[in-house]
Amino acid sequence: MSQKVLFRQLFEKESSTYTYILGCKRTKKAIIIDPVDLTVERDAKLLKELGLTLVKALNTHVHADHITGTHLLRAHFEGLQTGLGSANTAKSDEKFDDNFKIEVGDINLEVRHTPGHTNGCVTYVDHDGGAAFTGDALLIRGCGRTDFQEGCSKTLFKSVHDRIFSLPEDFKIYPAHDYKGQTSSSVHEEKQFNPRLTKSETEFVDIMENLGLAYPKMIDKALPWNLNCGVEPE
């Protein structure tokens, strides 16, 4: 990570979600990526201890496995702006087009649209720090499922190859989830060892069609709330 940016990775164990904090050391303004409702108090306390003011709460996509913490964070940080990729229909203060540049103090993130797990997924790329926050598009030795929320395995294959694997080999990969206790990877590693995305497109599509995964237990609650920025719909 850049020396100008304070970085922290946090884990929410119910949904195995990683939340990331990036804080500008100069301006003390901060961004949070993929906050979870259950850990908002922990994250808000840490931000305040670090002397940071949270100005943006971003999601990589509309999550189906947990309720976003963006709404609850507003109670701690007045003026907080929520953000999401522009291909989403969900409520959000900001909607980022492909290649949009987010700037908060010395934190610079490029938004790359990486649909496939959902049609609205984005990857936030920190070029200064050499890191990509890939959401569920690319997981460590895996990837997000493609059988709901307008998911499409062909689209995901193209997104990962064109928009993530094209980054420098030593860029770190920070995903939205891990279920095996792994905390980070690199572009180099995933290009070499990802058991799905090292395959041909045809093989990848075949793998994704035959995962036989159960219906997500949280989806019927999480989607309507997350489409409403983490607030219970009326």
Added chain:
Amino acid sequence: MSQKVLFRQLFEKESSTYTYILGCKRTKKAIIIDPVDLTVERDAKLLKELGLTLVKALNTHVHADHITGTHLLRAHFEGLQTGLGSANTAKSDEKFDDNFKIEVGDINLEVRHTPGHTNGCVTYVDHDGGAAFTGDALLIRGCGRTDFQEGCSKTLFKSVHDRIFSLPEDFKIYPAHDYKGQTSSSVHEEKQFNPRLTKSETEFVDIMENLGLAYPKMIDKALPWNLNCGVEPE
């Protein structure tokens, strides 16, 4: 972390243990700190994918909550040396005196004896990378219990203040455990916000004497195995 060293943090969820890998990019030799038996296959696979040869498997102390993975790692890496602080009576290939310098390629670790959670606890300090692997001596906003394994809260208070809080403020703290999804801290943060170790020695001792913790569920198995380098005693 130093640019010369490949660093990876890994989590074992049964005992909430963090395992750390440090790999020298030049010589491809690696050190692992606090490996767990249950995740040895994951860790060995990752080391091999990263092109690393594991030469040292270190423990910060004789753990009471899980069985060390040091012994099982030998099956994957011939010639692997296990290491532990010299105040321990446990079996180990190497026993490190206070201030001993471990060198593996471009990885340099200073061993600091930090007793109190157990009488044999050490902290491994990476001065080049600005990080300390504190085991159970110092946890994020907490510390290890002091009511078994010759634990002593007065000794722990002195260890943390004299040997960890004396490090530069921006040094990262990587503990052996976290139960709240936090992955790292800093000397600065713990000196300011640790709810126990910011107190006076008298208050700290009082807190530690009144934790009312349950008897550790794994201790009767873990201790005899770990005193025998992770092998079932005869």
